[in-house]
Amino acid sequence: MTLQAELRVERAGFTLDLDLAIEPGEVVALLGPNGAGKTTALRALAGLLASTSRIRHNGSTWDGLPAEKRPIGVVFQDYLLFAHMSALDNVAFGLRARGTRKAEANAVALRWLDQIGLADFAHARPRRLSGGQAQRVALARALATSPELLLLDEPLAALDASTRLRVRSELGRHLQDYPGHTLLVTHDPLDAMVLADRLVILEHGRVVQQGSPRDVVRQPRTDYVAHLVGLNFYRGVARGTEVLLDDGGTLSIAEPADGPVHVVFPPSAVSLYPAKPAGSPRNTWQAVVSGIEQHAHTTRVDLDGSPSVLADITTATVAELRLQPGDALWVSLKATEIHTYPR
Numbered sequence: 058m059t060l061q062a063e064l065r066v067e068r069a070g071f072t073l074d075l076d077l078a079i080e081p082g083e084v085v086a087l088l089g090p091n092g093a094g095k096t097t098a099l100r101a102l103a104g105l106l107a108s109t110s111r112i113r114h115n116g117s118t119w120d121g122l123p124a125e126k127r128p129i130g131v132v133f134q135d136y137l138l139f140a141h142m143s144a145l146d147n148v149a150f151g152l153r154a155r156g157t158r159k160a161e162a163n164a165v166a167l168r169w170l171d172q173i174g175l176a177d178f179a180h181a182r183p184r185r186l187s188g189g190q191a192q193r194v195a196l197a198r199a200l201a202t203s204p205e206l207l208l209l210d211e212p213l214a215a216l217d218a219s220t221r222l223r224v225r226s227e228l229g230r231h232l233q234d235y236p237g238h239t240l241l242v243t244h245d246p247l248d249a250m251v252l253a254d255r256l257v258i259l260e261h262g263r264v265v266q267q268g269s270p271r272d273v274v275r276q277p278r279t280d281y282v283a284h285l286v287g288l289n290f291y292r293g294v295a296r297g298t299e300v301l302l303d304d305g306g307t308l309s310i311a312e313p314a315d316g317p318v319h320v321v322f323p324p325s326a327v328s329l330y331p332a333k334p335a336g337s338p339r340n341t342w343q344a345v346v347s348g349i350e351q352h353a354h355t356t357r358v359d360l361d362g363s364p365s366v367l368a369d370i371t372t373a374t375v376a377e378l379r380l381q382p383g384d385a386l387w388v389s390l391k392a393t394e395i396h397t398y399p400r
């Protein structure tokens with residue numbers, strides 16, 4: 058049964074207006090910039106704030122239900138395990154609160170600890186657990202009650218990079234087995250791409266784009282999404298193999314198009330030269346370096362021009378060009394690297 062939520066929250070200067078439908082077994086990631094309303098949406102679903110939201114599932118409504126009566130499991134960024142309880146009691150807590158007898162609740166909790174590879178820590182207090190272990194216990198605690206809806210609020214954000222990698226893939230496995238509905242709130246595009254079946258992008262309390270990770274990555278519709286997936290992104294009007302960009306500049310494209318379009322290309326498709334490249338069939342224009350940032354294996358160069366553009370170049374090229382902010386360079390881009398789609 059689809060979980061249908063119409064989430065409406067009014068605050069001074071902010072309105073959340075979000076319709077969400079989540080299928081059984083589906084993982085939906087809610088992404089958006091700071092203040093977009095992600096946490097507000099999650100709290101409205103959980104019944105943790107007063108709102109005029111409507112939530113329907115399996116022929117019943119959760120509207121009047123207080124948080125503790127909703128069939129929900131929640132995992133927060135900072136685990137929020139009960140410090141005075143053992144890992145086992147933490148996992149058994151939800152079941153006990155729902156009236157399950159102690160022996161049975163403990164048996165279920167132990168099975169969960171076993172599943173997450175922490176049976177040996179059953180009697181340990183949370184302070185003896187590492188961040189990754191604590192987050193796995195928090196996940197087991199949320200899943201032990203077999204909730205209809207699993208809410209994950211930045212579940213990996215507090216973990217260091219290598220722990221994060223491990224816990225992410227373990228979480229992915231548990232989510233695959235989990236038959237309920239999952240909503241994952243995250244800032245991290247990688248978490249969303251790896252874990253979610255569908256992305257819902259929220260800006261200013263409203264959905265600006267949704268779709269499979271693959272579709273969103275290929276065809277961003279807002280600056281925030283383009284930035285998230287790391288693409289150069291423009292709006293323009295196409296006339297055959299030319300696109301006149303709204304903010305200045307013209308690009309030649311390989312596939313003819315007509316009318317208002319979005320234009321994208323990866324920073325890695327951009328080449329930089331100290332002088333105008335001669336006789337090339339490419340797009341070329343002059344731009345000024347406004348920022349240089351070292352990434353793992355490439356250097357990201359920010360250039361002001363018409364249009365402004367991001368370029369990823371090798372460290373060898375940076376050295377060769379002796380790049381400095383303020384330098385004027387020639388930007389070159391093959392028409393075949395540019396992708397357009399209707400606005």
Ligand SMILES: Nc1ncnc2c1ncn2[C@@H]1O[C@H](COP(=O)(O)OP(=O)(O)OP(=O)(O)O)[C@@H](O)[C@H]1O
Binds near residue numbers: 090092096
């Ligand atoms: N308790 C509160 N009282 C009043 N306004 C709030 C409260 N909590 C959040 N807001 C406001 O509601 C809006 C949405 O905030 P929310 O925390 O849901 O966004 P978010 O997408 O989760 O952001 P972040 O990524 O920074 O966590 C923002 O304008 C925020 O300032």
